[in-house]
Amino acid sequence: MTVSITLVGCGNMGRAMLGGWIEQNVKPNDILVVDPSVDNLEIAGKSGCRTLTSPLLIEEGYQSDVIVFAVKPQVMTDVIPAYQALIDKGALVISIAAGTRISVFEESFGEDAAIIRTMPNTPAAIRRGMLVSVGNSKVTDHHRKICDILMNAIGTTAWVEEEGLMDAVTGLSGSGPAYVFHMIEAMIAAGVSAGLPEDLARTLAKTTVSGAAELAISSAEPVDVLRKNVTSPNGTTAAGLAVLMGGNALTDLMTRTVAAATERSRELG
Numbered sequence: 216m217t218v219s220i221t222l223v224g225c226g227n228m229g230r231a232m233l234g235g236w237i238e239q240n241v242k243p244n245d246i247l248v249v250d251p252s253v254d255n256l257e258i259a260g261k262s263g264c265r266t267l268t269s270p271l272l273i274e275e276g277y278q279s280d281v282i283v284f285a286v287k288p289q290v291m292t293d294v295i296p297a298y299q300a301l302i303d304k305g306a307l308v309i310s311i312a313a314g315t316r317i318s319v320f321e322e323s324f325g326e327d328a329a330i331i332r333t334m335p336n337t338p339a340a341i342r343r344g345m346l347v348s349v350g351n352s353k354v355t356d357h358h359r360k361i362c363d364i365l366m367n368a369i370g371t372t373a374w375v376e377e378e379g380l381m382d383a384v385t386g387l388s389g390s391g392p393a394y395v396f397h398m399i400e401a402m403i404a405a406g407v408s409a410g411l412p413e414d415l416a417r418t419l420a421k422t423t424v425s426g427a428a429e430l431a432i433s434s435a436e437p438v439d440v441l442r443k444n445v446t447s448p449n450g451t452t453a454a455g456l457a458v459l460m461g462g463n464a465l466t467d468l469m470t471r472t473v474a475a476a477t478e479r480s481r482e483l484g
């Protein structure tokens with residue numbers, strides 16, 4: 216099945232998805248990108264897709280199977296009314312905005328519109344994203360199939376049936392890459408402070424995080440067993456983990472981190 220896509224907003228996340236779709240052989244001809252930023256359109260245009268700075272420039276006969284809204288939550292209500300004609304022609308709506316509820320789209324497009332809210336993350340750019348979706352009652356199996364085609368092209372997908380879960384999804388996997396990047400930054404700084412040259416510390420930190428994540432995904436063992444496999448009795452890892460796990464330090468910090476992001480997602484709604 217081929218899917219024609221209108222991508223509204225081609226910043227960090229729009230670009231990540233676009234890169235993944237093109238890499239997965241979605242035809243550039245089947246993609247229209249709308250974004251007022253000429254710089255961002257220039258980058259998007261390099262993939263061969265069509266680009267426009269405004270929805271006012273969309274020709275009358277144009278239609279697409281799906282409109283993906285990838286603009287900031289704060290401007291969403293101003294942006295979406297200009298796409299009513301495409302919705303009237305039957306386009307499925309997918310929004311990736313943090314916080315913005317399905318009801319915001321229903322209020323603008325009417326209750327018959329099929330709306331999916333998806334939370335991706337930036338590793339979608341290398342087809343390693345995590346994408347979680349929830350749909351309204353107008354979303355059919357056909358719509359789910361369209362969404363799955365787009366999202367499977369750029370990562371691992373899951374559906375939830377309860378929209379309320381999307382705030383915690385956003386707090387964990389949507390924002391999660393930033394937590395991991397910061398952990399890599401902290402590991403580099405720690406390596407330097409332990410005496411390593413910065414270049415070497417950077418390579419060691421990135422490769423260790425990437426290798427450990429790959430092992431966690433590919434191994435049949437649960438992650439706590441993988442952790443124990445590294446930890447020799449009275450060895451170096453035990454000494455390090457006594458700091459990281461002492462008083463539940465990292466778990467407490469991560470719980471507060473995800474809770475703060477989850478709460479912010481609720482506020483944005």
Ligand SMILES: NC(=O)C1=CN([C@@H]2O[C@H](COP(=O)(O)OP(=O)(O)OC[C@H]3O[C@@H](n4cnc5c(N)ncnc54)[C@H](O)[C@@H]3O)[C@@H](O)[C@H]2O)C=CC1
Nearest residue numbers: 224225226227228249250252285286287288311312313335
């Ligand atoms: N960056 C991330 O890791 C993730 C972001 N999101 C969501 O994705 C959405 C976009 O976030 P980012 O890409 O990070 O922001 P961004 O600021 O990088 O991109 C937003 C884009 O929207 C464009 N834009 C502004 N007004 C527009 C309009 N009227 N019509 C079309 N395009 C317009 C901007 O020029 C820009 O290119 C947000 O709603 C965010 O919550 C979701 C998951 C992860």
Ligand SMILES: O=C(O)[C@@H]1CCC=N1
Nearest residue numbers: 312313385389390391
């Ligand atoms: O920081 C944000 O609001 C967006 C949503 C998830 C990741 N980035």
